[in-house]
Amino acid sequence: AQSVTQLDSHVSVSEGTPVLLRCNYSSSYSPSLFWYVQHPNKGLQLLLKYTSAATLVKGINGFEAEFKKSETSFHLTKPSAHMSDAAEYFCVVRGLFGNEKLTFGTGTRLTIIP
Amino acid sequence: GAGVSQSPSNKVTEKGKDVELRCDPISGHTALYWYRQSLGQGLEFLIYFQGNSAPDKSGLPSDRFSAERTGGSVSTLTIQRTQQEDSAVYLCASSVQSFGNEQFFGPGTRLTVL
Numbered sequence: 432a433q434s435v436t437q438l439d440s441h442v443s444v445s446e447g448t449p450v451l452l453r454c455n456y457s458s459s460y461s462p463s464l465f466w467y468v469q470h471p472n473k474g475l476q477l478l479l480k481y482t483s484a485a486t487l488v489k490g491i492n493g494f495e496a497e498f499k500k501s502e503t504s505f506h507l508t509k510p511s512a513h514m515s516d517a518a519e520y521f522c523v524v525r526g527l528f529g530n531e532k533l534t535f536g537t538g539t540r541l542t543i544i545p
Numbered sequence: 546g547a548g549v550s551q552s553p554s555n556k557v558t559e560k561g562k563d564v565e566l567r568c569d570p571i572s573g574h575t576a577l578y579w580y581r582q583s584l585g586q587g588l589e590f591l592i593y594f595q596g597n598s599a600p601d602k603s604g605l606p607s608d609r610f611s612a613e614r615t616g617g618s619v620s621t622l623t624i625q626r627t628q629q630e631d632s633a634v635y636l637c638a639s640s641v642q643s644f645g646n647e648q649f650f651g652p653g654t655r656l657t658v659l
Contacts, residue, residue: 531640
């Protein structure tokens with residue numbers, strides 16, 4: 432079985448400073464990993480995905496994540512935070528072909544300080 | 546184009562009543578998923594439909610929960626004899642059949658059981 436662990440339930444950064452949201456995964460096979468974002472009272476939106484191609488994945492809104500097999504990590508970063516980045520972020524792993532349900536981490540709430 | 550739609554957006558019911566939640570997937574999407582988002586359990590998988598295959602019901606928490614998908618399109622999640630712990634946001638997602646495609650989420654139905 433696969434799982435993901437988000438190491439921080441809440442992260443606060445000042446506007447214009449870097450963002451780091453941490454995620455570790457556990458999987459017995461090469462995983463497909465995702466980051467989703469959920470703004471208040473909005474639906475889940477895909478930020479980026481890793482599916483065994485390039486280990487550095489670029490997503491929308493300037494976010495990127497690096498898959499590190501040796502560290503079993505898939506941390507989400509952004510060089511400069513914007514007020515509109517304030518939201519809940521979920522690290523997600525997907526099951527194998529034929530069992531493609533998503534398993535979500537517990538979420539990290541990102542707060543941006545003006 | 547139209548995204549995944551869900552109805553109702555909010556549902557308040559009394560303990561012991563049955564409720565039906567509806568999901569309209571994106572046209573042409575053959576895979577449909579139900580998830581639940583609650584304070585205590587986070588985001589968890591409930592059930593997965595893929596084309597004409599038997600659904601994966603492994604995430605349904607009890608036999609009070611059931612779902613069907615008519616004509617390979619619209620899906621209804623039914624909760625019988627609702628309990629207070631069923632209070633949550635119920636999310637529906639759909640994707641194109643091929644493995645590796647993004648799951649697009651609807652806005653959810655917020656269920657409150659009094």
